[in-house]
Amino acid sequence: MTLNFRPWLLACLAGLSLCGCGQQTYQDRVKQTAAYYAYINKLNANVGAIWKGSPIEELRLPLQFREIPKPLPTKDPDTGKLVEAEIDPRQPDYVALKIPGLVATWEAPFRVQVDGAAAQRKGYLYLTTNAFMYANADDSRDAPDFVKNLLALIAEKFSLTPLDPATDLIRDNYPRSAPFYTPQKAYDVYHLPKTPTEMVVIDGVTYTIDVYVQHSGAIDVAMVAVLPVGLESSENLAERLPMMLSTMKISARPVLNPGGGGAAPPPSTGGF
Numbered sequence: 001m002t003l004n005f006r007p008w009l010l011a012c013l014a015g016l017s018l019c020g021c022g023q024q025t026y027q028d029r030v031k032q033t034a035a036y037y038a039y040i041n042k043l044n045a046n047v048g049a050i051w052k053g054s055p056i057e058e059l060r061l062p063l064q065f066r067e068i069p070k071p072l073p074t075k076d077p078d079t080g081k082l083v084e085a086e087i088d089p090r091q092p093d094y095v096a097l098k099i100p101g102l103v104a105t106w107e108a109p110f111r112v113q114v115d116g117a118a119a120q121r122k123g124y125l126y127l128t129t130n131a132f133m134y135a136n137a138d139d140s141r142d143a144p145d146f147v148k149n150l151l152a153l154i155a156e157k158f159s160l161t162p163l164d165p166a167t168d169l170i171r172d173n174y175p176r177s178a179p180f181y182t183p184q185k186a187y188d189v190y191h192l193p194k195t196p197t198e199m200v201v202i203d204g205v206t207y208t209i210d211v212y213v214q215h216s217g218a219i220d221v222a223m224v225a226v227l228p229v230g231l232e233s234s235e236n237l238a239e240r241l242p243m244m245l246s247t248m249k250i251s252a253r254p255v256l257n258p259g260g261g262g263a264a265p266p267p268s269t270g271g272f
Contacts, residue, residue, distance in 0.1 A: 039181050046240045047247065053103055055131045055219055058249040062240035065106035065125060092124070092226075094202045097157040099224070100150065103127045110235055112205055112228045121205045123231075126224040129250075134218070146220050147213050151190060154209060154224070161194045168194065174245040182246055188213040205229070216250045223248070 047060035051067075061067075071085035090105035091098055106125040111118060130146035133139035142149070148165045155162040170189040175182065192209040193200060200207040206229040213222045223245070231237060 035179065036181060039179075043243060043247075046236065047243050050247075051104075055129060055216075055221065055251045056103070056127070056248065057251050058247060059127075060244060060247040061106055061125065062108070062237060062244055064108040064110075064235065065123075066108065068105045068107055070104075090126075092126075095157050097154065099126050099128050100153070101128045101130055101132055101146070103129055110228055111232045112230050114204060119205075121203060121228045123225070123227040126226070127221070128224065129219060129221045131219050131221075143218065143220075147188070147211075147222060150222060150224075151211065154192065154211070155194075158192070158200050158209070160192055160198050160200070163190055163192065163194055165190075174242050176242060185214055185246065185248060187245060188215075200226075202226075202228075212245055214245075214248060214250060219250060221248070221250045 043060070046063060048063055048065075049060070051059045051061060068090045070090060071088060073082040073084050075081070076083050088102075090102060104127045107122050109120050110123050112121050113119065114121075128150065130143045133143040133146065151163045151165060154160075165188075168190060170191070172187050172189050173184045174187060175184060190211040190213070192211070200209060208225075208227055208229060210225045210227075211222055212225070213220055215221075225241065227237070
């Protein structure tokens with residue numbers, strides 16, 4: 001009598017195949033998990049703890065930056081009412097510019113070359129928004145032009161060629177490449193100076209001004225980066241700034257008083 005082994009062999013081969021598929025799935029998941037934790041470790045090595053302040057729900061700054069605290073109000077001796085400080089140290093002290101809608105400012109010391117010698121100069125990050133403009137009807141009408149007016153103000157104060165918000169923007173997404181462990185965020189990016197013949201010079205050093213704008217509904221949030229040219233590669237800002245932008249999450253809800261640290265202090269509302 002001849003035995004038929006074919007059904008048994010087919011069953012064994014099918015079982016082995018399933019085991020192989022299961023093993024491959026497990027290995028893929030291990031690799032994905034390892035990649036995710038490598039991303040988390042890299043993020044933690046380059047940006048700080050989560051910062052919050054309406055309308056910002058989440059933001060992580062490059063490690064070398066430290067926040068400049070908002071000055072506390074003082075009591076008027078005559079009326080007993082709290083009065084906002086006349087001088088806000090978060091505003092630029094190197095140019096006659098008062099940034100409107102200022103939420104928070106960070107600064108960091110950087111190593112640069114000045115006349116062939118090593119020197120130190122500060123870099124700045126200014127977070128600003130039109131969110132406060134929805135607190136009253138008059139300002140809310142101008143809220144859609146917030147970015148245009150901000151760019152015009154910066155160009156004016158630094159004596160630069162104005163940017164055209166419609167044609168001089170660069171659209172970018174952060175994070176820029178997969179795998180995406182956080183949702184991509186779209187930005188309108190503006191670079192100053194506009195022309196190669198113009199320069200921004202602060203304390204004898206050339207600077208660049210980059211404005212990164214994220215939109216959420218009617219709210220615009222801009223991160224203005226004022227940084228010295230020729231930073232040492234060890235500063236790692238080419239990697240840290242995109243990481244920061246990939247972490248920014250803003251609310252679509254209009255707020256009355258944008259401010260830092262969760263305390264929601266009133267913003268700086270400097271005129272144009």
